[in-house]
Amino acid sequence: MEGIIFKALSGFYYVDCGGRTVTCRARGKFRHEKIKPLVGDRVSVTVQADGSGTVDTVLPRKNEFQRPAVANIDLLVVVASGAVPVTDPFLIDRVVAMAERRGCESVICFNKWDLEQPQGLFETYQKAGFPTLRVSAENGEGIDALSTLIAEKVCAFTGNSGVGKSSILNALEPGFHLQVGDVSDKLGRGRHTTRHVELYRLKNGAVVADTPGFSSFEEETGVGCAPEEVQYAFREFAPYLDRCRFVGCAHVKEKGCAVLEALAAGEIAQSRHDSYVRLYEQAKEVPEWERK
Ligand SMILES: Nc1nc2c(ncn2[C@@H]2O[C@H](COP(=O)(O)OP(=O)(O)OP(=O)(O)O)[C@@H](O)[C@H]2O)c(=O)[nH]1
């Protein structure tokens, strides 16, 4: 049977096989081969007569995140807000860059649209080529559109604390937060103090990760790649990258740089380029052996 690991706890893997949960141990060979099955992994399992199972193989991963440890995310739902707590665009750009490097699509949701309308930033992400939504968990604006975007996908929600992630999940599926709260209470730990990740299936077929690590993404630094790779994490730079005068152009202050020309022409947003420069400088500080 094939399924997805929804939860991993104390050596047990809870595998969702089309709606039925099988509690599994992993085969010893994983330890020998230094493979650690992750939440989100697609696996094949054997079910014994007593209903317990073993994870036999981990199918190839589409992508993999470290903090939190989760695999095969189809869509990163980046929640931002123009109202308190106002989201720093750099945080959006950093987490989106991490997703881009891993082949994971991002959708940007400007929540609390009922309170503040950061129209300029909205247009920045729309123009850069991301699905971008105006959302209010309060009055329901954009919730149906988000529901359609995430249906049948494995999604992770991220955004600074208080931006409204739980509220949006609740608006998507009333009762969701209660469910999450229950689980954390059983563990005796606060929802955001634990590193454990769990997947939940919503009624529209979306599978969402309640990801404490992503919600505190301000702790992280850089995107974990070589400086010259950061440019590829900014999708709207792509048309200009081979038009710079010099090979190996850093697009920071070089003469004849096509990216800087696009910036001056308003084709690339200032805040996006600022984030690029900051991530590029950060990447230079990371020693090669620490890159992922
Ligand atoms: N007016 C308004 N308030 C909102 C909206 N979304 C969330 N809020 C309020 O913002 C506060 C924080 O919302 P949460 O859903 O707890 O935010 P969160 O991102 O899950 O926060 P953490 O759990 O700390 O990561 C709550 O008081 C919500 O009622 C919205 O669209 N409009």
Ligand SMILES: [Zn+2]
């Ligand atoms: Zn350049």
